[in-house]
């Protein structure tokens with residue numbers, strides 16, 4: 591099973607905990623990005639488009655609650671809070687900050703990684719559910735997942751089933767990087783021949799149909815060494 595090749599922002603001022611969390615994330619195929627403070631976390635969240643934020647509640651500059659609130663004001667990125675005590679977890683939950691999950695310290699890295707997977711699975715499902723109708727570039731490109739129709743400047747685009755599934759998976763989570771293996775798993779299915787280059791060929795054909803300039807793709811972007819992502823905004 592392919593793992594998402596996405597960045598995970600780790601906001602934790604205790605170096606030992608941060609290192610352990612990062613090494614487990616790396617081992618599971620994620621790209622950890624460690625910061626030690628809240629202000630830095632907010633900058634990194636905007637700049638680096640993480641797929642998930644692991645956020646310590648007690649930070650030296652801003653309280654974790656405040657960081658979570660500000661993250662939420664700008665994005666739907668899932669947040670897992672790290673709390674110092676079990677009581678804190680209850681308190682944080684009661685504040686309704688919009689964190690997706692809580693893990694009380696001390697935690698086992700394996701326990702945290704299980705939460706990471708569960709939260710990512712859940713948020714991908716929600717994003718796909720909400721992605722029934724999507725419009726990009728002021729109506730330049732429109733997708734309707736129910737009718738499976740794709741329109742470019744109002745005109746129906748004729749896509750192959752593989753191109754259509756690729757587009758729907760990518761567009762359901764703008765900004766999220768999908769590895770070629772993950773796209774094979776999620777969009778092309780078990781009958782797919784499994785060659786990474788075939789993913790590239792489908793993407794190339796897709797760009798010919800939905801991009802105004804396929805050589806300068808606005809929607810389906812290549813992320814060098816990682817895979818593809820659908821542009822945000």
Ligand code: CA
Pocket residue numbers: 602603604646647648649
């Ligand atoms: Ca701390």
